[in-house]
Amino acid sequence: MNKIVALCCGILFGIGLSVAQMVNPQKVLNFLDISGDWDPSLALVMVGALFVYALGYLLWVKPNNKPLLEEHFFLPTKKTIDKSLVVGSIIFGIGWGLSGICPGPALANLSGGDLKIVAFIGAMLVGMKCSPLLAQRIH
Amino acid sequence: MTSFTPISSLIGGIAIGLSAFLLLWLNGRIAGISGIVNGAVKFKQSDLSWRWLFILGMVLGAFLASKLGFSLPTDLSLSWVAVLSGGFLVGIGTQLGSGCTSGHGICGIGRGSVRSIIATLLFMVTAGLVVFVSRHVFL
Numbered sequence: 001m002n003k004i005v006a007l008c009c010g011i012l013f014g015i016g017l018s019v020a021q022m023v024n025p026q027k028v029l030n031f032l033d034i035s036g037d038w039d040p041s042l043a044l045v046m047v048g049a050l051f052v053y054a055l056g057y058l059l060w061v062k063p064n065n066k067p068l069l070e071e072h073f074f075l076p077t078k079k080t081i082d083k084s085l086v087v088g089s090i091i092f093g094i095g096w097g098l099s100g101i102c103p104g105p106a107l108a109n110l111s112g113g114d115l116k117i118v119a120f121i122g123a124m125l126v127g128m129k130c131s132p133l134l135a136q137r138i139h
Numbered sequence: 140m141t142s143f144t145p146i147s148s149l150i151g152g153i154a155i156g157l158s159a160f161l162l163l164w165l166n167g168r169i170a171g172i173s174g175i176v177n178g179a180v181k182f183k184q185s186d187l188s189w190r191w192l193f194i195l196g197m198v199l200g201a202f203l204a205s206k207l208g209f210s211l212p213t214d215l216s217l218s219w220v221a222v223l224s225g226g227f228l229v230g231i232g233t234q235l236g237s238g239c240t241s242g243h244g245i246c247g248i249g250r251g252s253v254r255s256i257i258a259t260l261l262f263m264v265t266a267g268l269v270v271f272v273s274r275h276v277f278l
Contacts, residue, residue: 002166006189010196011203012158013170018204020151024212027141032263032270039141041148046244048152049159053249056160067167074167075250076237081257088236089243089258091228093265098273099217099225102240103172103233106226107194108201112211116219120226127230128177135235 002069017108020045025100032097083138088131095127147209159246162193171242172197173233232262 021027022045030039066072096102101109101120109117159170166189179190205211215222233239236258238247243262247255 003189003192005161005165006168007192007196009158009162009166009170010193011200012154012161012196013193014197014200014202015204015209016151016154016156016158016200017197018151018201018209018211019154020148021141021144021209022151023201024141025215025217026212029270029274030141032267033274034267035271036274037140039143041141041144044145044148045152045155048149049156049245050152050249052153052156053160053245054251056157056164057250060164061160067163068165070167072167073163074169076169076247076252076254078237078254081254084235085237085254085258086261088232088234089261090232090265092232092236092239093262094269095225095228095230095232096240096262097266097269098221098228101222101225102229103176104197104239104241106229107172107176107197109211110198111202111205112213114211114213114215116215116217116222119219120222120229123223123226124230125176125180127227127232128173128180128234129230130227131231131234134231138235 005069013104014108016049017105023105023108025105027100028096028102028105029100032100084135087134087138155241156245156249159241159249163246169242169246171238171246173229173239174237174242177234236262 017023027039031042106117106121162168162170175190175193179194201211238258243255243258248259
């Protein structure tokens with residue numbers, strides 16, 4: 001059952017990214033370009049997503065000690081603001097600003113079959129595999 | 140130029156938030172795409188199948204949306220340098236910083252995580268600066 005949930009949640013996520021047009025890197029870049037022809041649309045993507053998620057979390061997740069279909073929640077436990085978080089987020093921001101693509105929209109774009117999307121995902125996977133090397137240097 | 144699309148962005152955002160909430164409420168999992176992808180390509184964990192099913196769902200969802208008129212971009216208008224360096228940095232950064240737009244920006248902030256609020260501010264501001272420099276300083 002939880003596998004069907006994962007598939008359906010993925011479908012809903014992909015539809016959401018497409019309807020919101022977050023799959024279009026130019027729209028993302030125009031959102032980030034406040035001093036240009038600013039397109040504030042993506043702020044509303046966050047507003048809509050956060051409203052639903054936070055409401056659901058407060059009403060149905062936080063009061064329960066386990067999810068409906070699993071034995072426990074798989075939540076991050078780290079609380080400290082460490083160097084990895086800061087440096088990693090800045091590096092991600094540089095990559096996002098250069099391309100206008102973050103991991104979700106990259107995957108959603110796969111069905112379009114654009115070679116540049118495949119290349120982006122390939123480069124992203126290489127980056128993921130390289131990150132432990134950088135993590136060791138930071139600590 | 141892209142035009143301001145408040146309604147479709149809000150609806151898309153609500154779909155994304157609903158997907159992330161359902162995955163947490165039912166399966167206890169965080170809908171952070173960079174984390175799901177990184178776990179999916181480790182090939183050792185026991186929780187592989189839900190990750191691949193979620194990814195498959197995302198591709199399917201975007202495909203379905205394109206059939207309903209929410210098309211994927213056909214021309215990304217990005218240079219190969221931006222695609223490859225962007226992908227690489229997004230891969231490193233999201234791993235080092237433990238999350239991306241979905242994991243920190245929606246799931247983390249939606250649970251009131253201070254780490255995620257800081258991460259999101261950092262990658263948004265950084266991406267904005269990169270866009271400013273690439274569009275208004277060098278061009």
